[in-house]
Amino acid sequence: MQGKGVVKFFLVVMTIVTLVQYFFILPTQKVEKAAEEYARTSTSNLSEDLQKTAFKMKRAEFLDSMSSEEVFKIPLLKSYTYQELKSQQLALGLDLKGGMSVVLQVDLRQFIRALANDSKDPTFEEALNRASQAQKTEQADFVSLFFDAWNEVKGDKKLAPIFTRNEALRDEINYETGDGEVVRVIRAKADETVDLTFKLLKERIDKLGVTQPNVSLDASRDLIIVELPGIDNPERARTFLEAAAKLEFYNVFRISDPGVQQAFIEANQRLAQTMSGSSVDREILRIDTTFATDSLGNVIAGEITSIDTIYGSASQSGPLFEALTLNTTGAQGLAVLGFAKKNQRRYIDSLLAKPDVKSLFPRDMVLRWGKDPMKDFETNEVTDNYELYALKPSRDGKAAMTGDHVVDASANPDPQTNEVAVSLKMDNTGAKIWGQLTTEAAQDNNREIAIVLDDEVVSAPRVINPILTGDSQITGSFSIQEGKDLANILQIGKLPTDTEIIQESLVGPSLGEENIRNSTIALTIGFVLVLLFMIAYYGGGGIVSILALILNIFFIFGALASYGTVLTLPGIAGIVLTIGMAVDANVIIYERIREELREGKSLLMAVSDGFQNSYSAIIDANVTTLLTAFVLAYFGLGPIKGFAVVLIIGVLSSLFTAVLVGRLMIDQWLKNKDRSMSFSTGLSKNAFADLSIDWLGKRKMAYIISGAIILAGLVSMATRGFELGVDFKGGYSYNVTIEGAEVEASALRSALTEAFEGNEPIVKSVDTENTYNVVTDYLVESTDDDADKKVMMALYNGVNSIAGGNIDLEQFKAPDGNGTHVESSSKVGPTIADDIKSSAFYAATFALLLIFLYIFIRFSKWQYSLGAVAALFHDTLVVMGIFSIFHGILPFSLEIDQAFIAAILTVIGYSINDTVVVFDRIREFLNNYTKSSKEEVINSAVNSTVSRTIITSLTTLFVVAILFFFGGASIRGFAFALLVGILVGTYSSIFVATPIMSDLTGELRAKDTKSDKKGFSKAAESAR
Structure with a gap:
């Protein structure tokens, strides 16, 4: 090699x-x-x-x-x-x-209205309303939908005059600006705002205390996808995620102000006294609890709202100054009172919040930390310390000015000093407030004004002169990027962008543990079965494939970790599937080596030629699988994207370990001339020998069978339809565990129908004991802020009425609750449901198109491409038909959801993998045996690949079947689709793709009276 x-x-x-x-x-x-x-x-x-x-x-x-x-x-x-x-x-x-997982839609409707200074133009409002309606059924971004709607209703109106009222846009839009240019400006502003909202959201989530949150932006659809593992207060998270950013401007206290520094010193001394008396660390746990009461005032439930821990040891320097360094020299600026490490801030806050300590400071002093780590005064390098500021609210306790009055902000280097400055522009009201604020600050020894975003100080610039025009500059040791970021943050006051949760999922920890257990069992059993089979069938070669497979899994998990991948249930399914497909390259190579050995070649020569002659089929097969995985990664959301990433990494790792490392191990072993290696055992030596089947002669029967199955499926699709999951139709889905009462699904359905005001839900028993899946579209299109709470309350009332009437509401809503409770839930709004359907359609279409083009390029004949794509359509229709025919009949869910689309695309990748191997051998035989008819050559080629087709299908079926039986209810429908798809894909490679390619192709050469009987005999011998 x-x-x-x-x-x-x-x-x-x-x-x-x-x-x-x-x-x-x-x-x-x-x-x-x-x-x-x-x-x-x-x-x-x-x-x-x-x-x-x-x-x-x-x-x-x-x-x-x-x-x-x-x-x-x-x-x-x-x-x-x-x-x-x-x-x-x-x-x-x-x-x-x-x-908890949520998909947030950035509200660009409100954003566009804000850019137009809340214009009341009726045509403008009509365009916004139409765009909002279109957003529910179309996949385009809101700005594009608004422009399309405007063109429909504008008549002879122009768009520019509506936006010239905004002072911030006058440099880019005037009365003569065309509608297309106006929309381009709006789109650019919208992109900036969506990106800023995304960044601010990521920073907010850090405050939720969630370990390893996953936040991603789908910029093309203005969607933000957030995953919060382990969150135990969903209502708090919802409020946190949907709240608008709060930008405020405050006067500040200085470290040099009378009594401020002394207050810190006295606080430290007082804390040293109260926390002394012991040489060991002391801890004080303060728990604040809110209580819910019934109509009589009796306490019925308690909820912890905060826990403060005060810990430390008494020392000569005192507990406060052990964590906080006072800015006694004023080197960091007089507005900075002190600084501390990130992990000490909560401790310091808890010390300064103690009543006897807080009384030492001015009553109107509000302490706030800096948003970003501070820079070293001398080196200008970022440190791990954060600055502490003291804000001075107005008499009403509010900020001196809010960000609503900022109409523009930009960052540019000063041409004379090259120092980056952030320029601010205020509206008329803001200019008056800013003028008064800066006048007072300038007169008060050039005092600083703090800019506060979401209760964190982003900057505290010093005021040199009063600013009466509403235009001002903030200077500091900013880099270009830092200046731009600050400008973007300041613009949030001008660009209000609310976020709306359009999809939500909540999973309880017990269900997660069950999924891990089931998936681990499936992974282990499937892996062991594949190992045993490879040894039993290939002997010494099987041991090499096992080592390559172990190395493959070792690399896959390492790569997933290094890329920061979030492993989900579909991701584990991708790993299980990769195990089954990873042996495919080994099977192709080993079957070819066995052929070379039967031709009488030496072991070393057979190994060399076997690898060499296998590369074409391996590359074609894996590239087509990768194409479908890339399409899935591009169009998929959340867990489905994770599944695609796992599949991509798995295929690439498999190629490296099976082909390159496998070859390296075999060569190293055979380097010693005294060693040998077997590629068959007594059981497999003559397997599939002497095959001489007329596959093409059976194509009419295959066409009839396939046509009948597809026709039955199409009739069922037209009459019975599908069991659509909430992903595709929108709605709420809950898994409810009911304890202490035997409840029939029909009885629960009746109770919930009444609770949902006549809206009949779908109620199915889950394989976990006393657990039911409830799906409803009750209030799914409601615009009320508390619609989710109303649906949950209706669910509670329905379950409570049939399960005894004494269920605790708070325990019922808690995903980790005891007794009867909602174990998991999800909500999909109609907008995201339509988006998912569109994505699924585009994903399937692009996958088929890419495969058609790739095969056309590789085989240089459209007949091969059309035969392959026809087989893929066949496989897809059969799987969909079976899901339509048997939903509600089989004892497990056959929902059409995102996981089903992932399964279909995986089946497409697997099927084309198999088809390409067959086509590759047909092409080879057509080049080698030129004296025989096309039918003879194709039959012989198929006969020679049957062993590889069956073995690969068996190994993949092993792991997918284990996944189906042991993977749990959450993934059973997905595994069933793969099972059916693998069987149908194996069948279609031989009985659909190959015959169609043959029927579309004329005789490739003039018939020769002499036949390649000798060559075919040799090929048949090679197939043993």
């Missing part, structure tokens, strides 16, 4: 990198074990009903305090904080860990 040194080099490098990736788990686990021990100790004296929630909060608090602490160091190379280590490890998705 050429390039052995290169293969060895990459093998060593990849192994080292992957081992390091796995090694990162050890120090991370050490920190997490310490967090659990800390949480357990801190909450041991609490009552049982509060302990569970308190434990989670204390654990999260400990991990947050360790986030910026160095916990691992590679000598001479790099040190890692806990957060850095955690970000380089494989994160578990919601369906494996429990938690």
Whole structure:
């Protein structure tokens, strides 16, 4: 093999990198074990009903305090904080860990209205209304839909005058600007706002205390996808995610103001006295609890709203100054009172919030931390410290000015000093307020004004002169990017962009644990079955394939971790499927080596030629699978995108381990002339020998069978339809566990129909005992802010009426609750449901088109492409037909959802993989046997590939069947689609793709009276 040194080099490098990736788990686990021990100790004296929630909060608090602490160091190379280590490890998705997932739509309707200064133009309003309606059924972005709607209703009106009222747009839009240019400007502003909203949301989520959140932006559809593993307060998360950014301007206290520095010194002394008396660390746990009461005032439920921990040890310097460094020199600017590390901020806040300490400071002082890490005064390098500021609210307790009055902000270098300055422009009201504010600040010894976003100080510029025009500049040691970011943040006051949750999923931790257990069992059993089969069939070669497969899985998990992939249930399915498909390259190679050996070649020559003659089929087969995976990754959302990423990594890793590393291992073994290697056993030596089947002669029967199945499926689709999941029709889906009562699905359906005001839900029993899946479109199109709560309340009333009437509401809503409760839930709005349907259609269409083009390029004949695509249509229609015919009949869900689309595209990839191998052998035989008829050549080629087709299908079926039986209800429909697809794909390669290609192709050569009987005999012999 050429390039052995290169293969060895990459093998060593990849192994080292992957081992390091796995090694990162050890120090991370050490920190997490310490967090659990800390949480357990801190909450041991609490009552049982509060302990569970308190434990989670204390654990999260400990991990947050360790986030910026160095916990691992590679000598001479790099040190890692806990957060850095955690970000380089494989994160578990919601369906494996429990938690919350939402898809947020950025509200560009309100954004466009704000750009038009809330114009009341009726034509403008009509265009906005039409765009909102179109957004529910079309996939285009809102700005494009608005422009289309405007063109429909505008008459002889122009768009520009509506937007010239906005001072910030006058430099880009005037009365003569054409509609197309106006929309281009709006689109550019919208893109900036969506991106800014995304960045602000990511920063907000860090405050939720969620470990390894996953936030991504789908810019083409103005969607933000958020996954929050382990979140235990969904209502708080919803409020947090949908709230608009709050930009405010405040006067500040200075460290040099009378009594400020002294207050800190006295606070430190007082804390040293109250926390002294013991040489060991002391901890004070303060729990604030809100209580719910009934109509008589009796307490019926309690909920922890906050937990503050005050810890530290008494020392000569005092507990406050051990964590906080006062800015006594004023080097960081007089507005900075002090600075501390990120993980010390909560501790400092808890100390300064103590009543006896807080009384030492001015009553109107509000302490706030800087948004970003501070820079070193001398080197200008970013440190790990954060600055502490003291805001001075107005007499009414509010900010001096809000961001609503900022109409424009931009960042540009000063041409004279090259210093980056952020320019601000205010509206008329803002200019008056800003003029008064800056006048007072300038007169008060050039005092600073703090710019605060979501209660964090983003900047505190010093005012040199009063600014009366509404135009001002903020200067500082900004880089170009930092200046631009600050300008974007300041523009949030001018560009209000609310976010709306259009899809939501909530999974309880117990369901996640069950999914992990089931998936691990499926993965293990499937893996063992494949190993046993490969050894039993290929002997010594099977051992090499096993080693390559183990290495493959080793690399796959390492790569997924290094890329920060979130592993979901479909992702595990992708790994299971990869195990089955990974042996395909080995099978192609080993079958070819066996052929070469039967021709009488030496072992070394057979190995060399076997690998060489297999590359074409392997490359074609894997490229077509990758094409479908890339399409799925592009069009998929959330877990489906994760499935595609796993499949892509799995295919690439399989090619490296099976082809290159496998060849390297075989060559190294055979390097010693005394060694040998078998590629068959007594059981497999004569398997599929002497095949001489007239496959093409059976094509009419195959056409009849396939046509009948497809016709039955089409009739069922037209009459019975499909069991559409909420992904495709919109609605709410709940998994409800009912304890203490035997409930029939029909009875629960009747009770819920009444609770849902006559809207009959779909109620199905899940394979977990006493668990039911409830799907309803009740209030799904409601625009009320509390629609979700109304649906949950109706669900509670319906379940409560049939399950005894004494269910606790709070426990019922909690995904980790006890007794009867909602174990998981999801909501898909009509907008995202239509988006998912459109994405599925485009994904399937593009996958088929790409495959057609690839095969056309590789085989240079459209007949091959059309035959392959016809087989793919056949496979898709058969699988869809079976799902339509048997839904409601088979004892498991056959929903059409995103996972089903992933299964269909996977089937397309698998089927084309098989078809390409057959076509590759047909092309080879047509070139080698030129004296025989087309039918003879094609039959012989198919006969020679039957062994590979059956073996690959068997190994893949092993793991998919295990996934089907042991993977649990959440993935059973997905696995069933793969099972059917693999069987149908294997059939269609021989009985659909090949015959259609043959029927479309004329006789490829003039018939010769002499036949290649001798050659075909040799080929048949080779097939043994």
